[in-house]
Amino acid sequence: MQVYADNAATTAVSKTALDAMLPMLTDCYGNPSSLHTVGQKAAEKLSAARETFAKYLNAQPAEITFTSGGSEADNQAIVSAGAIGEQKGKKHIISTAFEHHAVLHTLKKMEKRGFEVTLLPPPENGVITVEQVKEAIRPDTCLVTIMFANNEIGTIQPIAEIGALCKEKNILFHTDAVQAAGHLHIDVQAMHIDMLSISAHKFHGPKGVGVLYARKGIFLTNVIEGGSQERGKRAGTENMPGICGAAAAFADACEHMDENAAHMISLRDKLLTGLAQIPHSIINGDLKQRLPGNVNLCFEGIEGESMLLLLDEKGIAASSGSACTSGSLEPSHVLLSIGRPHEVAHGSLRLSLSEYNTEKEIDYILAVMPEIVNYLREMSPVWDELEHGQRKHQI
């Protein structure tokens, strides 16, 4: 049996998205900046895609900028908010320790430019509190950037409350909504979100396309210089197949959000409950404030990487830590941030589901996992020490 359970890393392109992309590669290949009919046909598709994103986010089409993905949107949002703050002499940014590296590494760059960054430590349940944000706010705070939902442990942050606080304090609020878009309801007005990042390949759209929503009046700094595409905010001939695929995938995900979520939540909870029966395991992240498709646990005395290889042999595609950290020996910064000890964090497993997963697949995962854990523990010198009392169990 083949099971794809790594949808937080990327998803399969849906038929709906593919059908929207193909004509942009064949008949409708014009450059939307061209004044002739071929170009204007593409320009119409571009406008329609912009309207689709605006509609489902409750934004205006002019507030939507297409980028090369979630990473670029995160970079541009933070650099832009920094430039706006700097003009007012405000150079303090609030974020969290468990952001995606697209945010964390951009913040490092801002520090080199003289900004001060406060990274809030998430509580053990992986849900930042509004009080934490409130306490960190200073007179010189120019930006709060907090992810909508965490990509590893799936925890959903109190975005509407943080947005209201930032509005009250007159501070720009950006959220990396890459894991949330297409999976959770987003209303930039009701949630007081000033800037928001999206990536199409996390909701069955193509890779290499993202959206940066920026509220009207927020001046965006260019990350890519060149032509005047995207109202001069993002140069480069638009990735029309990608943009049309992204819009079709987003509309599809938003229209079927509740039914997809109900299906995924039932599979997720069955998996979480089943896997948590394995001795010396612990679930990571809040059980309720959680993405419909996220399953994340740590198993003591095991290396996550070995678990992934054995799962792969059984046809199951999963992840341990984030896509960027798997392959390196450093445990996930997200798991460390919620207080998991190094050795425990090393034994992590993330299974991220989509609406394509079935109950049969969940039963299959639940059938093979105990064997895999036992097999790896039998070979593990660390487990041997734990079992003989030379080392204390931590979970």
Ligand SMILES: *Cc1c(COP(=O)(O)O)cnc(C)c1O
């Ligand atoms: C995947 C992801 C990104 C990066 O998006 P790309 O389109 O791959 O650049 C950023 N933030 C989060 C939370 C993600 O899950």
